[in-house]
Amino acid sequence: MHPAFSVIFFTVTSGAGYGFIALLGLFNFLYLGMLIDKNTFFICAAVGISLFTMGLISSTFHLANPKNAWRAFMRFRTSWLAREGLLAIIFYPIIFLYLYFIYIDFQLDYFLLMQTYSLIIFALSIIIIYCTGMIYACLKTIPQWNTFWTPINYITIGVSLGALIFFFILDFNNYNIEPYKFYLLLLIISSLITKLSYYYSIRGPKHDIGQATNAAIKLKTTKVRLLDVGHTGSTFLTDEFGYKVAERKLFRVKMFAIISGFLAPLLLIYIHSFIFENIIFCILAISLAFLGMVAERWLFFAQAKHVVNLYHGSQNV
Secondary structure, three states, X not given: OXXXXXXXXXXXXXXXXXXXHHHHHHHHHOOOHHHOOHHHHHHHHHHHHHHHHHHHHHHHHHOOOHHHHHHHHOOOOOOHHHHHHHHHHHHHHHHHHHHHHHHOOHHHHOHHHHHHHHHHXXXXXXXXXXXXXXXXXXXXXXXXXXXXXHHHHHHHHHHHHHXXXXXXXHHHOOOOOHHHHHHHHHHHHHHHHHHXXXXXXXXXXXXXXXXXXXXXXXXXXXXXXXXXXXXXXXXXXXXXXXXXXXXXXXXXXXXXXXXXXXXXXXXXXXXXXXXXXOHHHHHHHHHHHHHHHHHHHHHHHHOOOOHHHHHHOOOEO
């Protein structure tokens, strides 16, 4: 598939934003978030909301007719895109009401209610990331996306990016990071393992031209060959659904995504936590992680091949 920067930016930043808010809700639910003063809590919330808002806005740039964006909300029962969009809109009043309750110290009088609310914030954030991943994972016509690893990757990467930002804000405001460093390292390792599992699951083609042509004309006993693709040049389908990139370039981008997005942040946070504590390591870890995730998401789209390519000259997808 043709990688559109607006969609890449949307999936990376919105995932990080919702992942960050999910962690805030989770830590507040576990009473750890209460150890943060309200100003720091609001700074964290503002960063998370800004990230997923920028992502949602950028997603509209990919629409051919932005004025028809409202139609994307009309198929909630059958469309993961509609589910993601509606939940993202509904999430705004829910999170702002939650922040208002934090501001007025509502939790001091209604602790159990606020604990439940915190859990709802966590669950909704994760569900929205899941819906974003399922927009792609539900497409059976694109084998590289049609795997349960796709939404898992979206969740683990979003939460690990959010955790990196959370860790930096705590360290910058001179909080004790000792209880958090092991969790952060574990989240980065988990996101790396799920990403490698995804790459392993899509290592080979799922369909070939023989299967596709026989299935298309419903012949089970005769072997059918495609003799002519029907065109001599590229078409919209081959450009958008069959984005061609050299295998060597794909391999280089994959190595960059793994090193910059996972291994470098893991090493930098480990150095910062156990060897030499310096806030610069956190800044570098966040910068490299986001660069790596942009490369990872570009690769996610560039590697994807729609089965329609089997009827336009491709031997397998």
